[in-house]
Amino acid sequence: MDPAVRRDLLSLDKDNANTVARHLVMAGKLVDDDPELALLHARAARQRAGRIAVVREAAGITAYHAGEWAEALSELRAARRMAGGPGLIAVMADCERGLGRPERAIELGRSDEAAQLSGDEASELRIVVAGARMDLGQFDQAVVTLQTADLDASRTGLAAARLFYAYADALVAAGRIEDGLKWFLNAAAADLEDDTDAEERVAELSGEDQ
Numbered sequence: 001m002d003p004a005v006r007r008d009l010l011s012l013d014k015d016n017a018n019t020v021a022r023h024l025v026m027a028g029k030l031v032d033d034d035p036e037l038a039l040l041h042a043r044a045a046r047q048r049a050g051r052i053a054v055v056r057e058a059a060g061i062t063a064y065h066a067g068e069w070a071e072a073l074s075e076l077r078a079a080r081r082m083a084g085g086p087g088l089i090a091v092m093a094d095c096e097r098g099l100g101r102p103e104r105a106i107e108l109g110r111s112d113e114a115a116q117l118s119g120d121e122a123s124e125l126r127i128v129v130a131g132a133r134m135d136l137g138q139f140d141q142a143v144v145t146l147q148t149a150d151l152d153a154s155r156t157g158l159a160a161a162r163l164f165y166a167y168a169d170a171l172v173a174a175g176r177i178e179d180g181l182k183w184f185l186n187a188a189a190a191d192l193e194d195d196t197d198a199e200e201r202v203a204e205l206s207g208e209d210q
Contacts, residue, residue: 004054005021005024005054006021008052008053008054008055009021009049009052011052012048012049012052016048016049017049019048020045020048020049020055023041023042023044023045023048024041024042024045024055024058026038026041027039027041027042027045027058027062028058031061031062031065032065035062035065035066035067036066038062038065038066039059039062039063039065039066039068041062042058042059042061042062042063043059045058045059046059046075051082052082053078053079053082053083054079054083056075056076056078056079056082057075057076057079057083057087057088059071059075060072060073060074060075060076060078060079060088060091061076061088061091063075064076064091064094064095067098069095069096069098069099070095070099072091072092072095073092073095073096073099076088076091076092076095077092085113085116086113086114086116086117086121087113089108089111089113089114089117089125090121090124090125090127090128092108093105093108093109093125093128093129093132094128094131096108096132097128097131097132097135102131102132102133102135102136103132103136105128105129105131105132106129106132106133108125108129109125109126109128109129109132109145120159123148123150123159123162123163124159124162126145126146126148126163127146127162127163127166129145130142130143130145130146130166130167130170131166133145133170134169134170134173139170139173139174139175140174142170142173142174143167143170143171143174143176145170146163146166146167146170147167150163151163151164151167153186153189153190155190156189156190156192157190157192158191158192158193158195160190161187161188161190161191161192161195161196161198162187162195162196164183164184164186164187164190164198165183165184165187165191165196165198165201167183168180168181168182168183168184168186168187168198168201169201171183172205177205180205181202181205181206184198184201184202184205185198185202188202
C-alpha cells in the first residue's frame with residue numbers, strides 16, 4: 001500500500017486501520033477483474049473510515065469501475081470536499097456522462113478546478129468533454145476540444161494512445177474519415193501494450209476486415 005495512504009490511516013486505531021488497509025488492498029487488486037467484489041471491499045473500508053479522504057476517493061474510483069455512476073460521483077465529491085484541489089475531475093465528468101448528463105460534464109470541463117489540471121490529467125478531462133460533446137451530437141466541437149499541442153504523433157504510451165484514439169473517433173463522427181484513419185494509425189503506433197482497439201478500427205475503416 002502507498003505510504004501516503006498508510007499515513008492517512010494513522011488517525012484510526014490500529015486494528016481498524018489494519019482492517020481498512022486490507023479492504024483497500026483487496027479493492028485495488030480486484031478492481032480490474034471483479035469490480036463488483038472490489039466495490040464491496042471499498043464500501044467496507046468506507047463504513048469504517050468514512051471521514052478519511054483517501055478512503056472516499058478509493059470508494060469512488062471503485063464504484064466508477066463497477067459502473068455505479070451516482071455512488072462514484074458522491075464519493076468523489078466527498079473526497080474533494082475533504083482534501084481540496086481538483087480531485088479526479090475527469091472521472092467525475094465521466095460519471096455525469098454515465099448518468100446521462102453530458103451538459104454537466106462539459107460544465108466541469110470549464111470549471112476553475114479544471115483550469116488547475118495539466119499534462120495527462122488535463123488531456124484525460126478533454127477526452128471526457130469531447131465524449132460529452134459527441135453524446136450531444138456536437139461532433140465538430142468534439143474535434144476542436146481535442147486539438148491541443150498534445151496531439152504530437154511522435155508520442156507513445158497509453159495517455160497518448162487514448163488521446164489520439166479519441167481524436168480519431170471524433171474526426172470519423174464528424175465525417176472526416178481520412179483524417180480519422182490517420183489518427184487511428186497514430187493511436188495504434190502509440191499503443192505499445194495494445195490497450196485500445198485502434199488496429200481494429202484501422203482495419204474497419206480501410207476495409208481490411210471484409
